[in-house]
Amino acid sequence: MAVTVRPSPTTAPRKVAGPNPVRLFRATGRRITPQVEWVEIQVKSVLNRVQGMPFKWSINPYRGCAFACPYCFARVTHWYLDQDGVNDWSSRIFVKVNAPDILRQELARPTWRREQVHIGTATDPYQPAEGAYRITRQILEALRDHDTPAALVTKSTMIVRDRDILRQLAGGPGALVMFSITTVDPAIAREIEPDVPPPQRRLEAMRALAEAGIPTGVLLAPVLPGITDGEEQLAAVVAAAKEYGASALFTNTLHLGEVTKQAFFEYLEHKRPELVPEYERLYRGKYAPRATQQRIQQVVAALKGHAGFAGPPRRAAPPSSPLTRAEFARPTQLRLL
Secondary structure (H helix, E strand, O other): OOEEEEOOOOOOOOOOOOOOHHHHHHHHOOOOOOOEEEEEEOOOOOOEEOOOOOOOEEEOOEEOOOOOOOOOHHHHHHHHOOOOOOOOOOOEEEEEOOHHHHHHHHHOOOOOOOOOEEEOOOOOOOOHHHHHHOHHHHHHHHHHHOOOOEEEEEOOOHHHHHHHHHHHHHOOOOEEEEEEOOOOOHHHHHHHOOOOOOHHHHHHHHHHHHHOOOOEEEEEEEEOOOOOOOHHHHHHHHHHHHHOOOOEEEEEEOEOOHHHHHHHHHHHHHHOHHHHHHHHHHOOOOEOOHHHHHHHHHHHHHHHHHHOOOOOOOOOOOOOOOOOHHHHHOHHHHHHO
């Protein structure tokens, strides 16, 4: 992956960007590794107030995500800020270089109530840029120093690097690490998320954290109808989650907002053209039919019960559905993304 670092944007952002790697793949027959640009930005605030969720606060250390999952609902956050959520989402990563310092100022306010903060609701906090910038690690240090519990969602194995801080949080205010795992089938994983560490490595990372005394769980999401929603596939994820130390498991079905729908249908056209008509039927709107969602929830609930999963840990529930535009795009919070 070639990387360009830019201290700050020099041109006005646009909604339409350059060649789409998916289209180039279809034209050339080979996978394209896009140039990735890390744009360093200064932010004025870091804590994002969330409404309508089981938690009140979130932090996203980066905007955009190099993991480039075609189903990611957070692509729309690029579009909200006049970036291209299809093409630029994974190739133009905004790095909030002063986020740890700003966070410490926010946590030091007398009004801060030390409520749980969720890290990575609209980006992966351990994407490749974290290896260079260590923003997420510094955020965890700030939360630890201010006695504030943390919850994280990631697909990356890099999080094992920070088990020392996570262990301190777990032994103090609290910590929960959720690993996003859509499937444990390596072939399907390579197809739908080729830039993400394989599921087996994620499971091993989860075990390493669990053995260090850090509460862990699996976010079986999104479930993709016709691709990862078979009962055997779901059962394999639930069983692996239990085997590798997860104490909680949550699931939800694929949600396709306008921007994500464009990216996901390009993936389907290339990899699963036979499913395009079915997805056009299922996703006339943003969500799959209620019956489809209920079937998946019921199957996973039964599998969880059979595997011995207890109810969700207190204060730890991750988003059960994508955050809305209102929760990302209020004028006073645009810079948080």
